[in-house]
Amino acid sequence: MRAFETEKTEVAEIDRSVYDIKDKVNAAFEVNSGLTAEIVEQISKEKHDPDWMREFRLKALDIYNKASIPNWGPSLEGLDMRNIVTYVRPNTEMRGKWSEVPDDIKNTFERLGIPQAERSSLAGVGAQYDSEVVYHNVKEEVAAQGVVYTDMESALTGPYADMVKEHFMKCVPPTDHKFAALHGAVWSGGSFVYVPAGVHVDIPLQSYFRLNAPGAGQFEHTLIIVDKGAYLHFIEGCSAPKYNVANLHAGCVEIFVGEGARVRYSTIENWSKNMYNLNTKRARVEKGGTIEWVSGSFGSHTGCLYPMSVLQGEGARMEFTGITFAGAGQDLDTGAKVVHAAPNTTSHISTKSIARDGGVSNFRSSVVVLPNARGSKSSVSCESLMLDDRSRSDTIPAMDIRCDAVDVGHEAKIGRISEEAIFYLMSRGMTEEDARALIVGGFAEPIAKELPLEYAVEMNNLIHLEMKGSIG
Amino acid sequence: MSSPLLEVKDLQVVVGEENKVLLDGLNLTVNAGETHVLMGHNGAGKSTLMSALMGDPRYTVTRGQIIFRGQDITHETADVRARAGMFLSFQTPEEIPGITLESFLRTAAGAVTGKPVKVMKFRREMAAQMEALNMDPSYADRYLNVGFSGGEKKKAEILQLLMLKPALALLDETDSGLDVDAVKTVASGIKAYHNADNALIIITHNAKILEGLQVDYVHVLDDARIVRTGDGSLVNEIIEEGFTALKEDEAK
Numbered sequence: 001m002r003a004f005e006t007e008k009t010e011v012a013e014i015d016r017s018v019y020d021i022k023d024k025v026n027a028a029f030e031v032n033s034g035l036t037a038e039i040v041e042q043i044s045k046e047k048h049d050p051d052w053m054r055e056f057r058l059k060a061l062d063i064y065n066k067a068s069i070p071n072w073g074p075s076l077e078g079l080d081m082r083n084i085v086t087y088v089r090p091n092t093e094m095r096g097k098w099s100e101v102p103d104d105i106k107n108t109f110e111r112l113g114i115p116q117a118e119r120s121s122l123a124g125v126g127a128q129y130d131s132e133v134v135y136h137n138v139k140e141e142v143a144a145q146g147v148v149y150t151d152m153e154s155a156l157t158g159p160y161a162d163m164v165k166e167h168f169m170k171c172v173p174p175t176d177h178k179f180a181a182l183h184g185a186v187w188s189g190g191s192f193v194y195v196p197a198g199v200h201v202d203i204p205l206q207s208y209f210r211l212n213a214p215g216a217g218q219f220e221h222t223l224i225i226v227d228k229g230a231y232l233h234f235i236e237g238c239s240a241p242k243y244n245v246a247n248l249h250a251g252c253v254e255i256f257v258g259e260g261a262r263v264r265y266s267t268i269e270n271w272s273k274n275m276y277n278l279n280t281k282r283a284r285v286e287k288g289g290t291i292e293w294v295s296g297s298f299g300s301h302t303g304c305l306y307p308m309s310v311l312q313g314e315g316a317r318m319e320f321t322g323i324t325f326a327g328a329g330q331d332l333d334t335g336a337k338v339v340h341a342a343p344n345t346t347s348h349i350s351t352k353s354i355a356r357d358g359g360v361s362n363f364r365s366s367v368v369v370l371p372n373a374r375g376s377k378s379s380v381s382c383e384s385l386m387l388d389d390r391s392r393s394d395t396i397p398a399m400d401i402r403c404d405a406v407d408v409g410h411e412a413k414i415g416r417i418s419e420e421a422i423f424y425l426m427s428r429g430m431t432e433e434d435a436r437a438l439i440v441g442g443f444a445e446p447i448a449k450e451l452p453l454e455y456a457v458e459m460n461n462l463i464h465l466e467m468k469g470s471i472g
Numbered sequence: 473m474s475s476p477l478l479e480v481k482d483l484q485v486v487v488g489e490e491n492k493v494l495l496d497g498l499n500l501t502v503n504a505g506e507t508h509v510l511m512g513h514n515g516a517g518k519s520t521l522m523s524a525l526m527g528d529p530r531y532t533v534t535r536g537q538i539i540f541r542g543q544d545i546t547h548e549t550a551d552v553r554a555r556a557g558m559f560l561s562f563q564t565p566e567e568i569p570g571i572t573l574e575s576f577l578r579t580a581a582g583a584v585t586g587k588p589v590k591v592m593k594f595r596r597e598m599a600a601q602m603e604a605l606n607m608d609p610s611y612a613d614r615y616l617n618v619g620f621s622g623g624e625k626k627k628a629e630i631l632q633l634l635m636l637k638p639a640l641a642l643l644d645e646t647d648s649g650l651d652v653d654a655v656k657t658v659a660s661g662i663k664a665y666h667n668a669d670n671a672l673i674i675i676t677h678n679a680k681i682l683e684g685l686q687v688d689y690v691h692v693l694d695d696a697r698i699v700r701t702g703d704g705s706l707v708n709e710i711i712e713e714g715f716t717a718l719k720e721d722e723a724k
Contacts, residue, residue, distance in 0.1 A: 419529065424566040426550035427526050427559070428576075428632065429583030435551075438579065442570025442615070 035084045037061060040185050047153060047188060052165060060174035060184025067178035074302045074331040074360070079248060079276050084182070142201055148194040149205055152221050155192035164192060167223060171254040171282045171310075179250040179278045183219055187252065190220035193234060197227040197258070204233035204266070204452060222253040229260045235452065236267040247274045247301070255283035257291050259313065268296040268455055269305070270462065273329065277303040287313030287342070294450045295322040297334050298462055306364060308337035311345035311373075322351040323447040323459075326359030326391070327466055335364040335382075335396075340373035340406075349380045352447060354440060356387035356466075364396045367408065374405040383413040385443050387436070437467040475542055477640055477671050478502040478525075484535035485524045494520040494531070496696040502640065505668040507685050509707060510675045512693035513715050518675045519563060521693070522642045525673075526560040527553050541639065555584055557639030561629040561646050568616040573628060574598065576616045577635055584636050594635075601634045604664070606657050622649035630661040641665065643674045647681040655680045679707050 040061050044054040069076055139149050148160055155164050174184035195201055226232050236253070249271060257263050263283070271277050277300040283291040293307045309318035320336040338347040353361040363382040384393035395412040417439050425435035441448075441463050448456040478501070485495040495517050502508055510518045524531045525538060527550035538546045545553050568576065577598065582589045602609060605627045617625050626646050633641055643662070647655050655678070663684045666672055676682065687704035692715070700706075 418566070421566045421568060423526075423528055423530075423550055424562060425568070427554055427562075428580035428636070429551055429554040430579065431551050431583075432549070434579075434583070438571060438576075439568060442568055445570030 035061065035064070035182075035185070043186055043188070048157070050156060050161070050165075053156060053168075056169070057185045060169075060181050063174045064178060064181035064185055067181055069178055070304075073304050073333045073364070074362075076276060076278075076302065078301065141203070142205065145199050145201065146196045147199060147201055148192065150192050152190040152192050152223065153188070155223070160192070160194060163194065163225065164223065167225060167254065167256060168221075169252070169254070171256065171284050172252050172280050176280065180252065180280050183221070183250045183252045183280070187219045187221045189218075190222045190251070191224075192222075193224045193226075193232065195226045195230040195232045195261075198229045199227075200231045201233070204235050204264075206235040218249055218251070220251045222251070224253070224255045224263065224265075226255070226257055226261045226263050228258045230258065231262045233264040233266070235455070236265070247276055249275055249277045249279060249300075251279045253279070253281040253307075255281075255291060257283055257285040257289040257316075259286045260288040261286070262290040262292070264292040264294070265307075266294040266451060266455065268298065268451075268459060268462075269303070270296075270299040271303075273299055273301055275300045275302075277305065279303075279305050281305070281307040282310070283308070283318070284310045284312055285316040285318065288315045289313060290317045290319075293318070293320045293322070293336065294447070295320070295334070296447065296451070296459055297322070297324040297332055298466070300332065301330060303330075303332040303334060305332075305334045306337050306366070308339070309347065310339045310341060311347065311376075312341050314342045315344050315346075316342060317346045318348070320347075320349045320351070321447055321450045322349075323353070323444055324351070324361045324363075325354045325444075325463065325466055326356075326361035328357040328359060331360040333360075333362045333364055335362075335366075337366040338368070338378065340367075340369040340376040340378065340403075343373055344375040345373055346376065347378045349378075349382075350446070351382045352444060353382065353384040353393050354387065354443065355384070355391035355393045358388075358390040360392045362392075362394045362396060363412075364398075366398045366400070368400045369403050369406050369408065371402045373403050376403070377407045379409045379411075381411045381413075383415070383443075385415050385417065385440065387417060387440070433467065437464045440467060474504070476501045476539075477504045477506075477541060479539040480525070480536070481539070482536040483521075483524070483533065483538065485520060485531050486534050487520070487531055491532075491534070493696060495524065498536070498697050500691070500698065502671045502673065504639070504671055506688045507666065507672045507674065507682075509682065509687050509690045509704075510673060510693060511677075511690060511707070511710055511715075516693040517696050518693050519644055522560055522644050522673070522675065525553075525642060526550055526558060551583070554638075555586065558642070559633055559636060559638035559640065560642045561626075561633060561644060563644040563648065565617050565625045565629055567618045567620075569618050571616050572613050573616050573631075574612040577632060580632065580636060584638075598631070598635060601631055601661075605631055605634075605661050606654075607631065623651065623654045626650055626658060627654070627661075630658050630665075633665055634661060637665070637670075639670050641670065641672050643672065643676075645675050645677075647676055647678050652680070656683075659683050659685075677711075679711055682707060 037058055040057050044057050142149055169184055172180055174181040193205060222236065224234055255263055255265060269277060285291050291309050295307060297303055297305055307320065311318060318338055322334060322336065324332050324334045326332040335351065336349045340347065347367065349365055351363055353363050355361040361384065365380050367378050367380060369376055380397055382395055386393050393414060397410050399408060401408055417436060421439060422432060422435045425438060426432060430438065441460055444463060448459055451459060480498060480500040483495055483498040484493065486493050512518050520531060524533065527548060533546055537544060540556055540558060543556060545556060578589050578594055581594065598612065599609060602612065607627050611624065617628060620628060629646060646658060650658060659681045666685065687707060690702050690704060690706035691698045692700040
């Protein structure tokens, strides 16, 4: 008997239509969004955008106004799109007070042992404390290797302006979906990283250090370009909850992996529980390059997150390791997408979902193998654990294979914690709550070991926190 | 004389929605330093008694009392009983993926003693005990019972017994499924654990595991209660002649 009884399920038929959201324009939907060209121009002016960016924003706005809200996935009814302008221009309100941060978030800081000085900074309010100093130190160290690590605003006008222009939203175009278009129109904040050919960046770069740059944390744009044969580990976010007054997050991450380069992108997203997290992340991988995603989703009211990898060059590889934990009132729809667009490309997707207390944690994946991608391999495996009868966890894997000479596999397991395992652990002195947390922690372990140590520890703490009061 | 370690008084235990009676009017007293053996044919209620003593939520006590070290634990949960000093070696131990044997045992040691565990000291002791049990040291870093053979699972149970040092050890067929050498190793582990301050209750069909132990009482369970109690010699009598002969004896 195992701690979680699992059963394998066969995937008989796959409904592709849920992914066909591209370019579906519904003019009839067009409503008075309140987001006008004037407002976007004003944002552009305040940010001292170059001309091309101003035009880019306006074009994106146009696309945004014409695109409809995706008609699949979790309900976005709680998002008031007619009043989108309040999501876009909350900057003044975002400079809220520490005292206004909800208690549950403050308590989490307490329990995670985050230093006082960093708490208000992480919560998205107040000034930058020590973290700014750390950030500058990191910046100097990597700069010695020729690495550029800066905020997006500076990058737009700095020595790498042309490179930014050449890559900005080329991986995730504003036409991708409504929220990508919104992002294109109103983005602000985020990081720009460039790693020159052959450079191996030894220390992971962490965007965490500059989380509270003005306007960051809501429509932030991360642009990472790693040149031929280089290596980078980039860590985004933090396991402590990020609190924003406005409840829409539509960030964008674009990663360009050069020939033979390797990029590891780790993130734990733990937004406050009023948040609609509609983040778009995508990597383009050239010949022989590798992208590795490690992704944890904990917070948010509703989340849609499916990092995508386009394996563009022969022999390109992607690995995705993810975990999602949905509790009361949460609807988290997460997974990964991959497009095999060249021969002998490899993808491996491995995820774990946990749902408890009425939460919904769905896994959604899409594997596309184009006709020229002969010799490619793809494996998808997802395991879910439901902690009670009220919670839900569905698996929605889509595969579109247009090439015969490929090796594609999918495996899904759904399980529950066995009462026998709880009794076993309790007979060794652990309380029921601790026993459950231990089993869930064990379930998450394969993901935790992919994370940098301090994040693994925090993720484990987070699981224990989420499991508190899970009985009765 | 000090009070008994364990007193079971007029115990009635039921299971399932139909409240099927598995134990009825069972009495048992165990003192520190003693070794008790439970025997009886399959389904006589031996394992039920151990599970009920440990607080398995599948079983409900509908009458009687379990007094452990002077405390009425009849309706306490398993963790309370464990912290009071009770231990059950499971017949089929659970597999817990993602938790290594070592980290599990450290967590358990901390939970049982209520004190933080000194890591280096703990590791040294654990390594020594594993060696004594002929366990490959790499098992410490393997996930608890996952992929362990039947024999390794039983050894891991005895390792837990040796590390957690409970006042009362309930061993449910710890020898089943073991080869001759493994039974010897496990038996010597049990012997190493036992002293004048603790007690053993052992379910077995086999005398081998009792080698080196002084068996004080043998209880024969049948029909939801203890039908006969004797000294250690009863073990061999039963193994040689079987329960049926024993029952016929009784009838005469």
